[in-house]
Amino acid sequence: MTTLTSQPTAADVARAWTLLDSLTDPEIPVVTLRELGILRDVRAGEAGLEVVITPTYSGCPAMGQIEDDVKGLLQAHGLQGRVVTQLAPAWTTDWMSEAAKDKLRAYGIAPPHACSSAGSGAANVVQFAARGAKPEVVNCPQCGSANTTETSHFGSTACKALYRCLACMEPFDYFKPY
Amino acid sequence: MNAPIDYLLHLADNALILGQRNAEWCGHGPILEEDIALSNNSLDLIGQARMLYQHAAELQGGGATEDTLAYFRDVPDFKNYTLCELPHMPLMSATAQGDRDFAMTIVRNFLYSSLMVLVWDQLQNSKDAQLAAIAAKSLKEVRYHLRHSRDWLVRMGDGTDASHAKAQAALDQLLPYTQEFWASSPHETAALANGTGIDMAALQNDWNQIVDEALQEATLKRPTEGGFVPTGKQGIHSEHLGFVLAEMQSLARAHPQATW
Numbered sequence: 001m002t003t004l005t006s007q008p009t010a011a012d013v014a015r016a017w018t019l020l021d022s023l024t025d026p027e028i029p030v031v032t033l034r035e036l037g038i039l040r041d042v043r044a045g046e047a048g049l050e051v052v053i054t055p056t057y058s059g060c061p062a063m064g065q066i067e068d069d070v071k072g073l074l075q076a077h078g079l080q081g082r083v084v085t086q087l088a089p090a091w092t093t094d095w096m097s098e099a100a101k102d103k104l105r106a107y108g109i110a111p112p113h114a115c116s117s118a119g120s121g122a123a124n125v126v127q128f129a130a131r132g133a134k135p136e137v138v139n140c141p142q143c144g145s146a147n148t149t150e151t152s153h154f155g156s157t158a159c160k161a162l163y164r165c166l167a168c169m170e171p172f173d174y175f176k177p178y
Numbered sequence: 179m180n181a182p183i184d185y186l187l188h189l190a191d192n193a194l195i196l197g198q199r200n201a202e203w204c205g206h207g208p209i210l211e212e213d214i215a216l217s218n219n220s221l222d223l224i225g226q227a228r229m230l231y232q233h234a235a236e237l238q239g240g241g242a243t244e245d246t247l248a249y250f251r252d253v254p255d256f257k258n259y260t261l262c263e264l265p266h267m268p269l270m271s272a273t274a275q276g277d278r279d280f281a282m283t284i285v286r287n288f289l290y291s292s293l294m295v296l297v298w299d300q301l302q303n304s305k306d307a308q309l310a311a312i313a314a315k316s317l318k319e320v321r322y323h324l325r326h327s328r329d330w331l332v333r334m335g336d337g338t339d340a341s342h343a344k345a346q347a348a349l350d351q352l353l354p355y356t357q358e359f360w361a362s363s364p365h366e367t368a369a370l371a372n373g374t375g376i377d378m379a380a381l382q383n384d385w386n387q388i389v390d391e392a393l394q395e396a397t398l399k400r401p402t403e404g405g406f407v408p409t410g411k412q413g414i415h416s417e418h419l420g421f422v423l424a425e426m427q428s429l430a431r432a433h434p435q436a437t438w
Contacts, residue, residue, distance in 0.1 A: 058315055059225025087229070088311035090318065152211035153326050154218040162211065178318050 008044040012079060016042045016049050019073055026065040027157055030107045033066065037095030040086060049074065049081030054091045056178070057158035093159075093178045105141045110163065110174040113138075138174050140165035150174075179305040181374035183234050184257060184365035186309065187247065188411050190230035191258035193316075194248060195419070196290060197223030198426050200283065202266065208280050215326055219287065222319040229312045249430035253419050257365070260410035261286060261355040263419040269351050281344035284330040285352050291324035292388045293359055296381045305373035328392050335396025342397065349393075350401045358408040359385070366411075 008016075020042060023033050033039040033053070041052035051070050055063050067083045074081045093112035101111035113136060137146045145167035152162040153176075160173040201220040207213025231244035266283050267276030298320055301313035334345040360382055369375020393400055410416070430436075 055225075055315070057222060057225060058229060058312075058319060059221035059223070061221070087308070087315060090311065090314040092318075152215060153322060153329075154211070154215035156214070158218050158221055162214075176322070 007046065008049050008079075008081075010044070012049060013042055013044055015077070016051070016074060016079055016081065019077055019079075020051065020070065023069055023073055026062050026069065028104070028107065028109065030103045031100045033070075035097050035100035035103075037091060037093075038066065039070075045082070047080075047082075049079060050084050051081055052084045052086050054086050056091050060158050062157075091178070093175065104175060108141050108172055109160070110138050110141045110172060112175040112177045115177040138163055140168060140170065141172055142170045143168040148172075179372060179374055180237050181304065181306040181309050182365050182368045182372070183237050185369040185375055186230050186234040186237070187255075188257040188363070188365055190227045190234065190247070191256045192262050192290075193223040193230065194227035195256070195258045195422060196262040196286075197221075197227060198422055199262065199264075199266065200287070202278070203283065206278070212280075216283070219323050219326070222316075222323070226312065226316045226319070229315075230309075233308045233312070245430065249427045253415055253423060254413040256415065256419060256423070257363075257411050257413060258419075259290075259355070259358050260408035260416050261290065261352065261358065263410065263416060263422055264352070264355070265418055268347065279344065279348065281334055281341075281348040282352065284327050284334065285345065285348040287323060288327035288331050288392065289352060289356050289389070291320050291327055292392075293356075293381070293385055294320045295324055295388075296384050297376065297378075300376040300381070304375070309374060324388075331392055331398075332396045335393070335398040345396065346398055349398055353401050354403055354405055355408050357403055358411060361407050361409075363411050 020039060021032060021034055023039070025031055025033060025036055025038070028036075036056075038053050038056065039051070040054050041050075043050050043052070051074070053063075053066060053070070063085075067085075070083050071081070092115050094115045096112065104111045138148055138150075139146050140148050140163075143165060145165055147166045148163050149166060150161060151164055151171070155162040155173050159175055159178065161176050162171065163174045164171045197220040200216045200223065203213060203216040204220070205213065207216060227248070228244050231247045235242040235244055235247055264282075264286070265276070266278035266280075268279055268282065295317065298313040298317035302310050302317065304310040304313065331345065334341040336342070337345075360379055362378075366375055366378060370377055390400065408416070410419070
């Protein structure tokens with residue numbers, strides 16, 4: 001039995017990884033925190049396990065829930081640990097695995113395109129879609145059509161935009177590149 | 179190396195006060211999508227403010243927390259730009275009675291986001307590692323804020339006669355407040371000196387370019403600047419900030435130890 005003060009063993013770390021691997025995002029329950037790139041590391045600290053997570057959007061209200069979920073899961077299995085929030089390197093949707101993107105699509109959310117924010121400052125905002133210019137194509141996760149249109153840059157959560165498909169007429173979420 | 183606490187508070191207060199202002203649209207947006215957009219914008223800004231307050235509180239010590247910094251400081255302690263605290267209604271209307279003007283909201287968000295894409299980009303190189311990390315995240319978010327506000331600015335400016343007139347009136351009222359961006363303050367000077375801050379004056383040309391390009395596309399006329407330079411970042415505010423704080427802080431002050 002692991003106690004509060006004992007240094008975790010390598011076996012504890014491995015067990016924690018296995019447990020945490022199944023932990024899903026509270027808002028998008030089909031993908032795991034690891035697949036989303038939120039769960040960064042599990043390591044042995046002085047006084048227990050340290051689970052390193054990185055926030056998605058600065059104001060994402062799910063972060064508190066994620067921290068509670070991590071602690072709860074470890075505790076339920078007799079492991080002591082704390083959650084360490086790490087800001088750098090900044091989370092990016094580019095860390096999302098291909099498997100995760102497929103799961104998002106199957107769940108009805110169009111997965112993010114590769115992040116285009118490599119440039120600095122305003123560089124890639126100033127060239128935002130001027131009227132008449134062709135915006136990036138986001139395929140409908142329901143029917144696959146490229147004939148879609150953006151309803152709003154901002155959607156039901158900080159990380160998503162609202163789209164609708166002009167072929168099957170279904171509305172859908174697009175996970176924005178970040 | 180740590181940034182001066184007052185410098186962190188200046189950045190945090192900008193984000194918190196504008197976040198609080200934009201949140202006033204929550205439940206009152208002109209259309210559902212804009213209600214959601216402005217709430218998302220607020221969520222990002224308040225999230226940025228929290229990270230900055232947490233960092234400042236840690237440096238300050240003495241029991242300071244993000245909550246004491248947000249809820250238990252008074253008007254002269256706040257270091258946000260005056261621009262961020264102005265109400266959404268035209269400035270000459272009776273402030274408590276006037277209708278919110280969406281053009282004021284959009285123009286302000288545009289002017290502020292145009293600045294912050296440049297500021298956060300530069301601050302990624304701050305010698306304060308935590309501030310640099312916060313800047314890298316905030317940059318990703320403010321790009322979306324700029325895209326949103328610029329898009330609306332062009333639509334309104336190059337839209338109907340009525341929308342053009344509203345956008346132009348908002349610009350005429352708000353642009354003079356941006357003069358404060360370039361005025362110096364003790365905490366910005368200190369931050370620049372120890373390598374944690376940036377030279378704001380050096381950003382002015384880039385900012386002008388972003389603004390002028392958008393105004394041209396929006397067929398809006400840039401008003402001449404000059405006159406009073408606001409002093410919000412030095413703690414000397416307009417009459418509006420007190421009302422913002424009263425609403426924002428009253429619950430925390432009535433129940434200081436409350437948790438839920």
